Structure formats: C-alpha cells, structure tokens
Amino acid sequence: MAGIYIHIPFCKQACNYCDFHFSTSLQFIDEMTDAICREIIMKKDRITDQVGSIYFGGGTPSLLPQQSFEKIFNTLTTHFSIASDAEITIETNPDDLDAKKIAQLRQLPVNRFSIGVQSFFNEDLLWMNRAHNATEADTCIRRSQDAGFENLSIDLIYGYPLLTDEKWHSNISKAIDLQVPHLSAYSLTVEPKTALAAAIKKGRQLPVNDEQSAAQFISLIEKTGIAGFDHYEISNFSFPGRHAVHNTNYWRGVPYLGIGPSAHGFNGNIRYLNIANNAKYMTQIASGQLAETIEELDIYDRFNEYVMTSLRTMWGTDLHKIENDFGRAFLADTLKNSKSFIQRDWLQHKEDTLVLTQDGKLFADYIASELFLIDEHPER
Known part of the structure; x- marks a missing residue:
C-alpha cells in the first residue's frame, strides 16, 4: 500500500x-x-x-x-x-x-x-x-x-x-x-x-x-x-x-506522495521535490500550479536507489530482485563489487541476499556507494 x-x-x-x-x-x-x-x-x-x-x-x-x-x-x-x-x-x-x-x-x-x-x-x-x-x-x-x-x-x-x-x-x-x-x-x-x-x-x-x-x-x-x-x-x-x-x-521502494514545501515523492520511476520556500510554495499552489521539480529515474538511478535503501535494512539487498528487475549484468557486477566487503566481514552473502555485518554497519554509506553502478554509455 x-x-x-x-x-x-x-x-x-x-x-x-x-x-x-x-x-x-x-x-x-x-x-x-x-x-x-x-x-x-x-x-x-x-x-x-x-x-x-x-x-x-x-x-x-x-x-x-x-x-x-x-x-x-x-x-x-x-x-x-x-x-x-x-x-x-x-x-x-x-x-x-x-x-x-x-x-x-x-x-x-x-x-x-x-x-x-x-x-x-x-x-x-x-x-x-x-x-x-x-x-x-x-x-x-x-x-x-x-x-x-x-x-x-x-x-x-x-x-x-x-x-x-x-x-x-x-x-x-x-x-x-x-x-x-x-x-x-x-x-x-x-x-x-x-x-x-x-x-x-x-x-x-x-x-x-x-x-x-x-x-x-x-x-x-x-x-x-x-x-x-x-x-x-x-x-x-x-x-x-x-x-x-x-x-x-x-x-522497500513503495510509492509515496509528498505534500508541503520541501517534501519529496516517489512512484518507482519518477522522483519529485517541492520547493523549499513557504511563500513561493503557497503562491504557486494558489495559482493552480504545482511547486515541484521532477526527476525521471533511469535504470541505473533505480538500481542505485534500491542498493542504497535496501542495504541499510536487516532484510538486506535481494540478489534475485536485482536479477529480475535490472538484469544479469547488474547481478554480476554486484557480486563482483561485493567480494572485497565479504572478505573483510563487512557484508554477508546468505540466502541470496547481501546483509551488513555489525562492523559493516559502521560503513554502510561507503559500502553502498562502492556497489553503485553508472551508465558507461550515457549518450545511447
């Protein structure tokens, strides 16, 4: 819901x-x-x-x-x-x-x-x-x-x-x-x-x-x-x-609506952010216009968003979901990029998920950033 x-x-x-x-x-x-x-x-x-x-x-x-x-x-x-x-x-x-x-x-x-x-x-x-x-x-x-x-x-x-x-x-x-x-x-x-x-x-x-x-x-x-x-x-x-x-x-990436100045929302493919200014927000809404900017997320944005949010939780990053939602190439890169963190005992690979260890929780943002992927051919 x-x-x-x-x-x-x-x-x-x-x-x-x-x-x-x-x-x-x-x-x-x-x-x-x-x-x-x-x-x-x-x-x-x-x-x-x-x-x-x-x-x-x-x-x-x-x-x-x-x-x-x-x-x-x-x-x-x-x-x-x-x-x-x-x-x-x-x-x-x-x-x-x-x-x-x-x-x-x-x-x-x-x-x-x-x-x-x-x-x-x-x-x-x-x-x-x-x-x-x-x-x-x-x-x-x-x-x-x-x-x-x-x-x-x-x-x-x-x-x-x-x-x-x-x-x-x-x-x-x-x-x-x-x-x-x-x-x-x-x-x-x-x-x-x-x-x-x-x-x-x-x-x-x-x-x-x-x-x-x-x-x-x-x-x-x-x-x-x-x-x-x-x-x-x-x-x-x-x-x-x-x-x-x-x-x-x-x-978990469930869609949500963002209302009010500076609020942001997400529907799975689009993220939008309301203006962070009370007077401008009220004026624009009163004129019948939404006071927001919209960002369309490509597959790399959505993958990185999923890794960043899921890795922070006790449920971890689901490798089956990565393969199903993003493809085998994304899965292969994720497995490759996670190896050094598994060896350092910052990540555990169990039951087809990647889960932070207690030591790994101290470096959650860094680990997530190292698992991010970028489009090497953005002009395509």
Missing part, C-alpha cells in the same frame, strides 16, 4: 544542528494549511492504491491547531482510500504534548507519535537549543501512554561532544525502561549552513569525534539487542512487529 508524507514547515525555535526546512514564524499556518489541502487535491490521481501510512513530518507538526489537522484529514479521506488499519504518525516535540494537546490528538485518526526527545539531560538539550527540558521528555512519554498512545517512537542523538558514554547508556536505558516500542537514533551530523557548523568553524564548539560516534553506535546496537529490539535499519530499532510502516516502505 502507498504512503503519504506531509511536511509541516513550522518550529518554535531552531535547533543548532538542524538543516530541515522550517520557519519560526507561525503567522501563516492557516494559509499553509489551505495550500497543503489544495496540493493534496492536485495530486490525488498520483496514488491509485489504498493508502497504508500517513506521516506528518517537519518542522514540528504538533504545532498545528486542531482545525488545521481536521481540514487536512477531511481532504485526505475525501480523495484517497485509506486503510482502516493505516499507520498515521505525527512528529511531536515533548513541550507540545501537554494533557490538552494529547486529548485533542486523540480525537483525530492519529495513532502513532514520533517524539523528538534527543536526550534526557538538560545540559544536552540546552546545547542543542531544544525547546523542551529533561522533565518534559520523560513526562510526555508517560502522559501519552496513559492517554492510550502506546505506539510511540522517540528520537535520540549520539556522537556530540557533551555526550559521555555514561550519559548515552543512561539515555538508552531510559528509553528501554519507559517501554517505548520504537527508537530512532542518529549520529550527530554537522550540516553546512547550520548554527553548529558556524560555531565549530569559529572554534566555539568542538568538532564531532568519529571514534566516539562509532563506539556509541555499537553500544546502542548491543544494549537494544539485549532488550529484545530488532535493529531493522541503520538508525532504527523496534520490538519485533513494531517496525515503522511508513519509513519501512521508503526503504
């Missing part, structure tokens, strides 16, 4: 490491809601399958008022067939999830929260310029569970200078103790044009230590494994059967 991603481009304040598209001005929320609904209608024919997942990302979707959510859901249900058991996720921040907000969200079809906790330590949250504190990080999870939102995911970040191994172990243990069924954990990446990148360049912040990140990643794998989590994607861990439906579909 297909998925729908809706980007809500508003935040209370900017985290120092974030390079996602958002605005801290909330004055155009109503206009943005109208534009999102118009875009949904304009793209309604791009999905003919039943919708199995809807994901509100951002930005901070939990900033939207109730009437905005109701308008968007009314538009979605009018123009799409949504499965009765569809996973409907909203990204939230702990400071938004007070009792009143949770009660409002209970009235919507939302059945899953992805909560941007990042850390359970106040000094770390201040360093990141997060809007919440450690107490809110803890209580919002308990409050959500008490209100019936058991299907929760939380985000944690590792690899930043303030995070000692002891604090990292405490963060993982806290998530486990709170019985959160899904955990997304990301190594801090210093993105260009962020406040953190500028501070590091000026010597006001320490750079990221790759060895620290690697060690904390390995300890994360070990501690969550002992607790019974599947490490089902490089950055994602869950109890068996509790994998994120929406994101898993990304990694």
Whole structure:
C-alpha cells in the first residue's frame, strides 16, 4: 500500500544542528494549511492504491491547531482510500504534548507519535537549543501512554561532544525502561549552513569525534539487542512487529506522495521535490500550479536507489530482485563489487541476499556507494 508524507514547515525555535526546512514564524499556518489541502487535491490521481501510512513530518507538526489537522484529514479521506488499519504518525516535540494537546490528538485518526526527545539531560538539550527540558521528555512519554498512545517512537542523538558514554547508556536505558516500542537514533551530523557548523568553524564548539560516534553506535546496537529490539535499519530499532510502516516502505521502494514545501515523492520511476520556500510554495499552489521539480529515474538511478535503501535494512539487498528487475549484468557486477566487503566481514552473502555485518554497519554509506553502478554509455 502507498504512503503519504506531509511536511509541516513550522518550529518554535531552531535547533543548532538542524538543516530541515522550517520557519519560526507561525503567522501563516492557516494559509499553509489551505495550500497543503489544495496540493493534496492536485495530486490525488498520483496514488491509485489504498493508502497504508500517513506521516506528518517537519518542522514540528504538533504545532498545528486542531482545525488545521481536521481540514487536512477531511481532504485526505475525501480523495484517497485509506486503510482502516493505516499507520498515521505525527512528529511531536515533548513541550507540545501537554494533557490538552494529547486529548485533542486523540480525537483525530492519529495513532502513532514520533517524539523528538534527543536526550534526557538538560545540559544536552540546552546545547542543542531544544525547546523542551529533561522533565518534559520523560513526562510526555508517560502522559501519552496513559492517554492510550502506546505506539510511540522517540528520537535520540549520539556522537556530540557533551555526550559521555555514561550519559548515552543512561539515555538508552531510559528509553528501554519507559517501554517505548520504537527508537530512532542518529549520529550527530554537522550540516553546512547550520548554527553548529558556524560555531565549530569559529572554534566555539568542538568538532564531532568519529571514534566516539562509532563506539556509541555499537553500544546502542548491543544494549537494544539485549532488550529484545530488532535493529531493522541503520538508525532504527523496534520490538519485533513494531517496525515503522511508513519509513519501512521508503526503504522497500513503495510509492509515496509528498505534500508541503520541501517534501519529496516517489512512484518507482519518477522522483519529485517541492520547493523549499513557504511563500513561493503557497503562491504557486494558489495559482493552480504545482511547486515541484521532477526527476525521471533511469535504470541505473533505480538500481542505485534500491542498493542504497535496501542495504541499510536487516532484510538486506535481494540478489534475485536485482536479477529480475535490472538484469544479469547488474547481478554480476554486484557480486563482483561485493567480494572485497565479504572478505573483510563487512557484508554477508546468505540466502541470496547481501546483509551488513555489525562492523559493516559502521560503513554502510561507503559500502553502498562502492556497489553503485553508472551508465558507461550515457549518450545511447
């Protein structure tokens, strides 16, 4: 079943490491809601399958008022067939999830929260310029569970200078103790044009230590494994059967619709990207034109996309699929290019799949890039 991603481009304040598209001005929320609904209608024919997942990302979707959510859901249900058991996720921040907000969200079809906790330590949250504190990080999870939102995911970040191994172990243990069924954990990446990148360049912040990140990643794998989590994607861990439906579909190449400024979509052969500018997005949509650029994917693009996404998962890269979808030449090149990684014990070749080993997970992007293929005769 297909998925729908809706980007809500508003935040209370900017985290120092974030390079996602958002605005801290909330004055155009109503206009943005109208534009999102118009875009949904304009793209309604791009999905003919039943919708199995809807994901509100951002930005901070939990900033939207109730009437905005109701308008968007009314538009979605009018123009799409949504499965009765569809996973409907909203990204939230702990400071938004007070009792009143949770009660409002209970009235919507939302059945899953992805909560941007990042850390359970106040000094770390201040360093990141997060809007919440450690107490809110803890209580919002308990409050959500008490209100019936058991299907929760939380985000944690590792690899930043303030995070000692002891604090990292405490963060993982806290998530486990709170019985959160899904955990997304990301190594801090210093993105260009962020406040953190500028501070590091000026010597006001320490750079990221790759060895620290690697060690904390390995300890994360070990501690969550002992607790019974599947490490089902490089950055994602869950109890068996509790994998994120929406994101898993990304990694498996299932078509999805992208709505909102900076959102992207994919139908198997075409990828499209919406403009990352709120004013231009709303103006263009209001004029009856989609605010997107379209990229047609050739067979090499599709192969490389498949390798990049599948290799990150516990299911691995299916060699039968490569032969069936791309041909024997692609299979032969994949087997040849994977040999050195198998010899280094970074890849395993088992049951006609290529799967990363624990050591290989530290080099997932590099391994995938080495398996990519290019068209040697692009003029043809």
